[in-house]
Amino acid sequence: MTTGHTEMGIKVVGVNHRTAPLDVRERFAHGAHEVPGALARVMAAGASGGVLLSTCNRTEFYLVSGDEPALEAVWSLLGERLPSGAPPVGGAREYGYIARDRDAVRHLYRVSSGLDSMILGESQIQGQVREAWEASRAQAGPVLHRLFQTALHVGSRVRTETGLGMGTASAASAGVAVAGKIFGDLAGRSALILGAGDMAELAATCLTDQGVQITLVANRTQERARAIAERLGGKAVSLEEAWPHFATTDIALCSTAAPHAVVTWERVGTIIGARRGKPLCILDLAVPRDVDPAIAQLENVFLYDVDDLQTVAAQATTRRRDEIPAAERIVEEETDLFWAWYGGLGVVPTIKELRARMDHVRAAELERALRELDHLSPEDRAQLEQFSQVLLNKFLHQPTIALKKAAEEGHGYGLLEAVRRLFGMEPPA
């Protein structure tokens, strides 16, 4: 086993939704195809392993690295993505953070559990952590492999053993949850989108993530509708062309900027009536509302506005907050386990190396002394050798015990580094 980790700690360097605004996070986001190149640059600066986790809310480099150059390489890599006009004085580091060793492990466990997410307890991050690990597999190295493997386990534990993932915590995802309570599995269901704003796009993305097929994007201005239709699939049409489709679609997502209701009884009442009882879920995310509330009186029409969806989201958030202590306990427990494993990795080889070095010194010094004490009888020489060995054992006893104990308690890494420095033990090649 290499003992590279004994002088190289685990670090996380990056930005997230708490430290960087959206426009900066967007610039720092890395597509899957950019990951190997970015990691190669950081590893060339001295990291022995790396995983890049890049989502819409965070870009984080997990590194096994001892030196500042690797961290500098990250900041430099991210800084290059900042606009050239007026970058902040400190560059990318102005938006970021570094967590080291145990804190870095705890950080990843909190991330994979959804404790560090913008929407508390959201489950998408679990898949993103897995994808990041898989995309970085070639460069991760054994320690990060173990770290990410356990992070996924921690995420699963938190979701299984606590209620942190219960319900849905944003209006858009609440819309998906409500539609799910009507249709069950949403895969293969059809949806039409009225409006082409950010909210409509976000909610539509939540639907497509569940396998819903966007059939139409209707908007007053065709250009914007076309852009969203291209991204999410479906066809861009005018609002007037959308009404007949209320007879067949499963979900209607409404989020126009109209100042009054556009989905009125007169426009769609008869059309929806022809559905022969087939359920229609209408999610009205617009303020002011896009859908005439009278539409909800139609049999098998389920109409929800922003207030309804925020009620669902708020209930979930309250329940999830109550689960934070239980989730944090699991994270702490698992961090201890990982750190004990990690600390223990280098203890035995380091102790062996230390003893070998000290024994070498002892033997050399003993030999030198005995050369000058040639009048001693063989019994006395043996006695002296035994004395030197006992003395060495006595000297090394306490450091050995302390190292083993620290490793068991998860503090081994720091002590190991100190021991290696104090006794001038060379880092391995």
Add this chain to the structure above:
Amino acid sequence: MIVTLHLVALALYGLATALTLAPFMGVRPAPRALTIALPCAGAAIHVVGISQLTLVGLGPALSMLALCLVLLQLASEKLLRGSAVSFFAGPLATGLVGLAILSGLAPGAETVGARNTWFVLHVALSALGVALMALAFIAAALYLLQFRELKARRFGQIFQLFPPLELLDQLNRVALVTGFPALTLGVLLALGYGAQFSGGLHVAKAQLVWGIFTWVVLGWAVWVRLVRHWAGRRAALASIAGFCAVLLVYVALKLTQPGAERFL
């Protein structure tokens, strides 16, 4: 021994039911593994108990019905990935086992030919048919409750704990469509058994009336589903109306017809 096994099954079903209903009383939901393991264990013990029974008389028939219901509940939970069916099936099965014990599980005088395969199959299939009908009723009731919450935009315990409408509709459909052939076969086996071994069908008039009425109602519910393509709320209402009619006629016959206490 038979009674002891039934008492243990009753305790396990009762405990599972209490755990399932706990969230409605503000108690934290029990782990899903536990709410499945308990009725599973109960069913296993129940099977041992039933295997030692002579399937004749009210008590054994009720016990068989309860077992069918629990097994269907477990199968539904697998399908729905939730425990909503047990909100109704749990108390119902527990009550049926309790009634079976109270009615007496020992074989009565009419055990002639009771070990006959035809007769055992008749009882088993009839119980399965009735249990499937009860399951259809439960799915329909859950559907209507969830439907009401979704229409009224209430997002409480029912919204959280009950399965999606579509799944409940499917469950109702499957239960009806499989329940009808099971019950039909059960009735045919009874006719065949009577003709073959008993020199004709010797059943009380009330039993015959109720049997035919149940068969017709279940057939009607299947017909509107398959031929008239009823679905959703209308189909759920039809199932509930049918099940209520069957129950009402049963109670009426039990109360008014002499000798009706002998049949299920």
